Amino acid sequence: MAKLSKEEVKHVAHLARLAITDEDAEKFAEQLGKITYFAEQLSELDTTNVAPTSHVLPIVNVMREDIAVKGLDRDVMMLNVKEQENGQVKVPPILED
């Protein structure tokens, strides 16, 4: 079984921006191992020269007229922001260890 190591799981959790404990990592390693093992069955299928489908519609590009449209008001967009100052979104320090 393609069980992931705890280190691999922690790396994936970092990429996904999820804080996880050692215990979580153990649990995810097992669950992800099971699912990826199950997904291995796809390799039975020969897909040489089969085009991947990103979605089923024959749509490639959708264009609109190049006309400016008014967006939402800033005041409205700030309504759900927890921390703000002078109409700007406030976040904790970015560069701090």
Added chain:
Amino acid sequence: MTLFERSARELQQGLHNGEFTIADLTNEAFSRIEKLDGDVQAFLALNKEKAQTQAKELDSVPKGERGPLFGLPIGIKDNIVTEGLETTCASKILQGFIPIYDATVVKKLQQAGMVTIGKLNMDEFAMGSSNENSAYKTTKNPWNLEHVPGGSSGASAASVAAGEIPFSLGSDTGGSIRQPAAYCGVVGMKPTYGRVSRFGLVAYASSLDQIGPITRNVYDNALLLEAIAGVDPNDSTSADVPVPNYVANLNGDIKGLRVAVPKEFLGEGVSEEVRQSIREALEVLKGLGATVEEVSLPHSKYALAAYYILASSEASSNLSRFDGIRYGFRAEGVKNLMELYKETRAQGFGEEVKLRIMLGTYSLSAGTYDAYYKKAQQVRTLIKEDYDKVFENYDVIVGPTAPTAAFKVGQNINDPLTMYANDILTIPINLAGVPAISIPCGFHEGLPLGLQIIGKHFDEETIYRTAYAYEQATDFHKQTPQIWEGK
């Protein structure tokens, strides 16, 4: 008895004759909810004050200016944004989130004159098939409160089945409208991918998600789809294909209709009572002049693995927007921005959501992308081709919606064959992007069973025509759960 035993046409008649007003209908919804929702647990948020004000305004619109859905109450799945009305996707991470605009479908409902009653529970971010994955409450099946209503649009189906409201909207990524419709004995349509705008639908798997109507009968379902369908400049994957008048051809005539029954849909894991109900349904269709033949969709067995990879990958990307900065839940006591992201997401998301984000992130990460994500996209092509081939010679594909009736709350599906059958019946349809409906076709131990009718891309019309003819020939849709009468 409630006014909601009536169809849309009968309700319009009652309004027209002055038997009741739109305000009465709105009040009926809230009083039904007050009476029944303690048991059913379908609603997360109610729109009471605004709905009552709106109803009074609508009552003053001249009767000649009203459409077929005018003034009728509707509930909205909680992953569809509603301006000024809390929308949580049944997740802690969106607790307290008040949308600042309406989804396109919500705007269209308003244009049709419908009255939004409230927001309906679901599995968190539409990930699940029982509503037990909600962070807030577990919705129950109105036919038997010990059983689940299905999911993820479980409350959308349960609220209609309980007669709390006559109409609702759900969303379907891998069966999330059809399976709860089957479990609750109502009519649920997953339209063709692109038929209905997804603007304002909180994305789970963007290439599979589709909004659709849940109602008590086929005619009303067709009316509601017509109201919400159509191209939308705000959703570039909405299709510029004309929306037909779906109810125009509902006449019960399906003579010469070519029906395909895939042998994969009646295989291992499908219960005997479900097989029997489908055999009987096929006899009804034959009796109406349809021809029925067995076909094969050979790649069906690969659909689940492909779906897990594609849906989780898209989810991991879509759900990256929930970071605690601009809306929703925000973790406290963190030192820096990275910690804020990680803690907010760890505390805000439930277990199933985290698992799918992890799986998706892994599938998309360097070194595994080709083996998982790209491979799954290629398998999707093969599944779609299976359907294209069958539809060269047939008008509709018919089978069960689910392998059993609704299971008990707290009792996960343990039998792997049943679990497998559960997914094989609905998931390939999303991968192929074709439309499909579930309608009531029987009962087992007092719980409803569902018949699934699948059509060609953008041919919801033939599905509705078939479903309507079947419905007219049977009376399963006329039955109501005991809870309907109140306690």
